[in-house]
Amino acid sequence: GAVVSQHPSWVICKSGTSVKIECRSLDFQATTMFWYRQFPKQSLMLMATSNEGSKATYEQGVEKDKFLINHASLTLSTLTVTSAHPEDSSFYICSARESPEVGEQYFGPGTRLTVT
Amino acid sequence: GQNIDQPTEMTATEGAIVQINCTYQTSGFNGLFWYQQHAGEAPTFLSYNVLDGLEEKGRFSSFLSRSKGYSYLLLKELQMKDSASYLCAGVDSNYQLIWGAGTKLIIKP
Numbered sequence: 589g590a591v592v593s594q595h596p597s598w599v600i601c602k603s604g605t606s607v608k609i610e611c612r613s614l615d616f617q618a619t620t621m622f623w624y625r626q627f628p629k630q631s632l633m634l635m636a637t638s639n640e641g642s643k644a645t646y647e648q649g650v651e652k653d654k655f656l657i658n659h660a661s662l663t664l665s666t667l668t669v670t671s672a673h674p675e676d677s678s679f680y681i682c683s684a685r686e687s688p689e690v691g692e693q694y695f696g697p698g699t700r701l702t703v704t
Numbered sequence: 705g706q707n708i709d710q711p712t713e714m715t716a717t718e719g720a721i722v723q724i725n726c727t728y729q730t731s732g733f734n735g736l737f738w739y740q741q742h743a744g745e746a747p748t749f750l751s752y753n754v755l756d757g758l759e760e761k762g763r764f765s766s767f768l769s770r771s772k773g774y775s776y777l778l779l780k781e782l783q784m785k786d787s788a789s790y791l792c793a794g795v796d797s798n799y800q801l802i803w804g805a806g807t808k809l810i811i812k813p
Contacts, residue, residue: 630805631791631803631804631805631806632747632791632803634800634801634803637800679744681746681747692737692749692752693737693749693801694749695739695746695747695748696746697745697746698744698745698746700744
């Protein structure tokens with residue numbers, strides 16, 4: 589089956605610093621990648637959708653200057669949380685899809701970010 | 705607006721059967737997904753329905769009625785490891801997933 593990896597799996601950083609999270613599709617080419625955030629005991633919240641080679645589409649309320657997304661290749665997307673604050677502490681999950689249209693989203697294992 | 709409704713929490717007994725319902729309202733419809741998510745982990749795919757009817761896959765089955773905007777996930781022969789959240793997600797006309805809040809399933813011995 590299709591595999592999506594994320595790195596790191598967990599990270600602790602100090603307030604004001606930036607953190608980069610990588611999402612890779614290991615055995616398929618992902619035309620579309622999605623970034624989600626999930627707070628404890630809450631559902632997934634879509635942050636942005638990115639298509640390879642184009643700018644990401646951010647959901648309402650998500651600051652694009654704070655959450656920088658780059659989808660430079662068909663197998664790699666990165667999310668950089670800039671000037672992190674404690675309220676950014678969350679579980680960040682990426683998913684990838686081969687087709688830009690309907691199809692299963694394959695999820696990465698998630699990255700737990702703690703900002704102190 | 706677009707909306708996915710599913711119960712917040714359900715409890716069932718090991719070995720029994722449980723049905724988790726999901727109703728949806730989406731702008732256009734291109735199918736419905738069910739995902740399983742254990743605490744602290746990412747969701748894993750269970751099923752995708754785009755046509756009416758029941759699809760069976762081992763102990764898990766998923767049903768869709770497009771005319772009623774309704775789906776359910778049926779879990780048979782429940783095992784303790786089935787304790788998890790079950791997420792229903794509808795696909796709208798732009799092929800975006802609209803996620804439900806998830807149903808936390810608690811299995812008791």
